[in-house]
Amino acid sequence: MRHYPTDLLLAVEHVERSLLATPATEPHELRELLTSAGIADPASRLDSGQLHDGLDRFLDGVSQYPWQPLTDRDDVLETAPVGTVVLDDRQAEATLRGLLLAWALGNHVVVRTGRPRLWHAVMEALRAAGVPLPEGRTAPAGDPTPGEHVDVPALPADAVLALDCQAAWVHRLVRRRHLAGVSLARARAADHTERDQRLAARLRYLVARARRTPYHRARLPEPAAVTDVADIVTLPVLEKADLEAHSPPFSRDMLSADQPTGEVLRSGATGGRPRYIVYSRTDWENMVREAVPVLYALGVRPGDRIVNTLFGGGMYGGLTTTFSEFAKMPVEAYSTGQFATVDDLLTLVDGFRANVVLGMPALLLPLLREAKERRPALRIEKVVYGGTPMTETDKDWLRRELGTRVVSSILAANDGAQLGHQCAALGGTRHHVNDDYNLIEVVDEYGRPVPEGQTGELLITSMQKFEGPLLRYRIGDTGRVFTHDCACGVSGKVLEYQGRSDGLIRFKGETVEHGEVLQALAGLGVSRLQIEIGTEDGREVLVVRTEAPDPLDPADVRKLLTDTFPVLGDLQDFDAALDVFELRVECLPEGRLPRNPVSGKIRNVLDSRIAVAAR
Known part of the structure; x- marks a missing residue:
């Protein structure tokens, strides 16, 4: 069984809350054991926020574990625990950090110690959170225990815990392997035996993050109650009216008390009350990490020169999000936004050898037709579109008149970022979905799941968006989801998008x-x-x-x-x-x-x- 860093973070948060909720003048057994062992401020070494930030940097994405998608190429690094980690308990503070990070990275831990009561108490306090954690035990000092013997150095009292996660000793807790030529989607598809537990861990962590907000606190169960991804159907549906009523600027009930970071996007109809969708810095980084492999799957390659005509300004997400994503990739981008003219396009094709155009069909097709009339020899190698569907007739025109080799689609929304992508082997309105990022359910009007392959309304759960969380959000689209073994090599769920359901x-x-x-x-x-x-x-x-x-x-x-x-x-x-x-x-x-x-x-x-x- 694989263990996930997010479960350890939930366990640490459970202990941290207990410590902070108990006044220093009142008894607290674990605090007393830790302070008597020389840890003057136990809560500072059980800081779940600092641990998250440190692990997020070390893994380049806690939410992507056990894979790290690379940005310069379309494959991944895979991270795995070393197995059994042996810690010698010379200083309690160092041993505690070693235990937490070794468990976070999925290792079994043996603490060789002369004070077994302390470490039994620490392990039991962490297990009291009710989430899956690796095995852990104590052994007498000097016991010939097999495993990876890791020497954890002491950390000064004023040191930043998050930075400790980058220290050399932490690298001894994992093994990393480059899966050459294996995309993130293919790595996840091959991991089908772990899929449900992987998604359950993602969902547990999301529920815990959501419960920090006033709106969700009373609606959602304790995260330990989520033992399987199928438990998602027990959670309430989030309707668009509730999202609007409890989100800024009308309310902050869907936001945590964390320091504001990241980006806020605007969504909603032109004449109605807009919705403002908050992405924390971590949310935004997760979106970019997940989007780069999608762009590769759409046909983008290193060295491409991309004219980006997606809409920008007014806090709209299209241009803003892709600007962040292309900045991570080995491509050259020209962010014209919706203001691109035929002259702009021809200048970029002639002067910069632009070979990819990205945008919405309503703008792209008239732009390309006019450019073709003015420059009959015009060629565009790749067209990537989103926002609305493109007809097969228009796709045929691109291939015939512009010599376009790749025509691909991304399905996205300001509310939840990327929902699916269309590889070269899929046609029509069928898109691969990424349950690790946006888990899509198909339900009837009452929120009840429909059989696989049947049309219904779409609910999205944004598994890696923790500020203003979206759980079982009725996004206003219809479609059907079915399992498909695709010729591109990715097997799994495919969404056939069938349009809006909300007028x-x-x-x-x-x-x-x-x-x-x-x-x-x-x-x-x-x-x-x-x-x-x-x-x-x-x-x-x-x-x-x-x-x-x-x-x-x-x-x-x-x-x-x-x-x-x-x-x-x-x-x-x-x-x-x-x-x-x-x-x-x-x-x-x-x-x-x-x-x-x-x-x-x-x-x-x-x-x-x-x-x-x-x-």
């Missing part, structure tokens, strides 16, 4: 809610509204269909819509010369919108881009 319409890089549009049209007497978005000749076409008891003039409806929602008109953040969008209005008498023959319901939002892309 959101996304185009021009912006989002509008169906309910807001219906409310705006209420003054004209509109009783029913259907909105459909599709593509024609590389442009996004938004069709607004209304039902009303009295005849309506489509021109009046159009004017009201464009006045209320400027993004439906000529307003756009990118090159105004590009023909990227068309609004059409169809006014129908009552009863003329198509109904479901069984339920009589009208589909409020249709996204024909999904249907075309899935063919």
